[in-house]
Amino acid sequence: MLFNIKIFTILIIVTLAEKVCSDTLIFDVPKDKIILIEKSTKADFNVYGFSDSKKTLVLKVMGPSQKVILQKKKKIFGMWTWNKTGEFSYPGLFHYYTNNKNNEIDFDIKKDLVDNIRLIGKDDDNLKKDLIEKKMSLDLFQIKNDSFNIINDNVPSFFKIPVKLPDNSPSGKYLVSMNLIGQGDKFETKKVEIFVQKPGLSSFVFKFAHKFSFIYGIFSAIIAIGLGIIAGIIFKKG
Numbered sequence: 001m002l003f004n005i006k007i008f009t010i011l012i013i014v015t016l017a018e019k020v021c022s023d024t025l026i027f028d029v030p031k032d033k034i035i036l037i038e039k040s041t042k043a044d045f046n047v048y049g050f051s052d053s054k055k056t057l058v059l060k061v062m063g064p065s066q067k068v069i070l071q072k073k074k075k076i077f078g079m080w081t082w083n084k085t086g087e088f089s090y091p092g093l094f095h096y097y098t099n100n101k102n103n104e105i106d107f108d109i110k111k112d113l114v115d116n117i118r119l120i121g122k123d124d125d126n127l128k129k130d131l132i133e134k135k136m137s138l139d140l141f142q143i144k145n146d147s148f149n150i151i152n153d154n155v156p157s158f159f160k161i162p163v164k165l166p167d168n169s170p171s172g173k174y175l176v177s178m179n180l181i182g183q184g185d186k187f188e189t190k191k192v193e194i195f196v197q198k199p200g201l202s203s204f205v206f207k208f209a210h211k212f213s214f215i216y217g218i219f220s221a222i223i224a225i226g227l228g229i230i231a232g233i234i235f236k237k238g
Contacts, residue, residue, distance in 0.1 A: 023053040027178045027192075034174075034196045036165060043162035045194070048151075049178060050158050056098060056106055056181040057148065059161050062116070063093030063140075063196075064172030068131070070121055086121010088131060092170035093140050097147035097161050105143055108181050113141065139166040171198045 027049030034044050051057055070086040094116065096109055119128050135141040148159045175191040 023051075023055070023180060025049070025051045025053060025057070025178060025180055027059075029176055029192050029194055032192075032194050034165075034194055036167065036169060036196060036198045038167050042164075044165050045163050047161040047163060047176065047178070048159070049161070051180070052157050053180050056100060058106075058109060058179045058181055059097040059147070059163075060112075060175075060177045060179065061093065061095040061097075061163060061165075062091045062175045062177075063170055064091070064174070066090060066092045066170070070127065086119060088117060088119055088128070090117040090131065090135075092172070093165065093174070094135075095141075095163070095165075096143045097163070098143070098145050099148040099159075100145040103145060105145075106181050109143060113143075138168060140168065165196065169196060169198075171196055 027047055029045060029047055031045050036044060047059055066089075068088040068090075070088070094113060096113070098106075098109070100106075113132065114128065117128050117131060119125065132141060147161055149162065150156050151158050151160055172195070174194045174196055176194060177191045
């Protein structure tokens with residue numbers, strides 16, 4: 001019922017917008033809570049929208065923010081230790097869906113991806129490039145062309161975009177936005193919030209580690225020390 005109301009609302013806005021201006025872009029996500037099902041081949045959710053623009057359309061799905069600490073070995077009083085040199089702040093997932101029918105990716109799309117990965121510290125942007133390549137190999141960063149499906153051939157401007165998230169997607173708050181690209185336009189549209197949940201123990205551990213990182217670190221250290229002691233006893237007896 002809620003889904004039908006949202007689609008009906010979009011159609012009303014579309015009708016009014018067509019009479020006012022061109023380059024109209026309207027979209028919505030019927031569901032705001034997504035539960036990932038492992039090894040499922042179906043789309044996790046669909047994005048519905050309308051646009052009468054001839055420009056490139058881009059849907060962005062951005063996952064919760066994550067950080068990576070950059071460290072280098074440093075010798076102090078004859079002992080090697082780790083020294084923080086910087087950190088990356090980046091979306092845990094970043095997917096782009098375009099209506100381009102070829103593999104030529106617009107420069108603005110690549111630039112937007114790079115700009116959303118912030119590097120703080122002394123290290124150069126080669127590390128940022130390595131991070132992007134690593135995340136792409138894990139399907140956490142992706143650019144998918146020709147991803148828009150026309151709902152009705154008689155109304156080609158009305159479309160849907162099936163979104164399939166990888167099984168290793170992080171839990172948390174995601175931001176979904178849609179953009180017109182062309183003639184110097186920037187990525188500036190409204191953002192719709194959705195919440196992704198993953199059932200099971202791994203999801204609980206992930207949430208606990210991020211919300212209570214200090215306590216998680218203490219427990220991890222205690223477990224590591226305990227396992228080391230047990231291993232020492234076993235090997236000593238052997």
